[in-house]
Amino acid sequence: MCASNIRSQSGAALILSLLLLLVLTLLAVSSMQGTIMQERMVSGEREGMQSLEIAESALRDAEVALEGINILSVFDGSNGLFGQDDAAPDPLTMDWSTSGNVVAATPVDGVTPRYFIQHMGDANQPEKLTDIVVEGYTHETGAANAQAFRIVAWSPGATGESRRVIESYYARQF
Template structure:
């Protein structure tokens, strides 16, 4: 009988397969993390767009109501108000009711301020400021326009 030569195995195949499995796991986790980040960015962009559209709708509604003098207490003329005067006047904002079903955290708000009055042609410049909210209350968009009436 012939003796069969046996070699002692070192387990290299097991070690290589464990390393490959570890690399694949790291790649999969990295890919999942990237997908979750993209999903969060998309949700934030959607929330911003909701807030922007609500602010724009409130701004247009505020301009329309100001043209008809309906429902506004116009702030008095003084020295030209600073561009961020609205921050100090939050109590003077009125809420603009939006149709339901938009998923907004709060209804948009609008404020009008008279900047100046030209008595020669009987026109006023009115600054309209609107704040829109997204699905989360911390998502806010502020828009302003100046209207000559």
């Protein structure tokens, strides 16, 4: 190459290379942002599922506790046990972490779920139970003393970013 050709170049290749590099950089940054968003969504879903599983374990703890109760007089509005006439707390607005009206269930993976139980009345009298009908318990099955209970369980996730509140109804004979 002669010296006159070098001086006559205007740098078009350099400008084209820089533009191509800019486009590739923008594509890479956009792709990384999408990946980060997907990572956050997956983490949130995993956290929510973990808190649901832990709340379900609290529900099972409450059922086991109910099986161990032999008299209905313990449902007096204290220690997370509410009677038919007691005003149970609103599970969506109460502070589960500091409330004295709940029972701490067995911790799972370092997370302590909580629950409360409300006595709803006779299971074989659906007119008294407007929210539920417990099937299979009638005077014909010998379950004249079957009682219905509402169990509400709460759990945070492992990082505390999610919470789950679940409600179940349970019936048993006394």
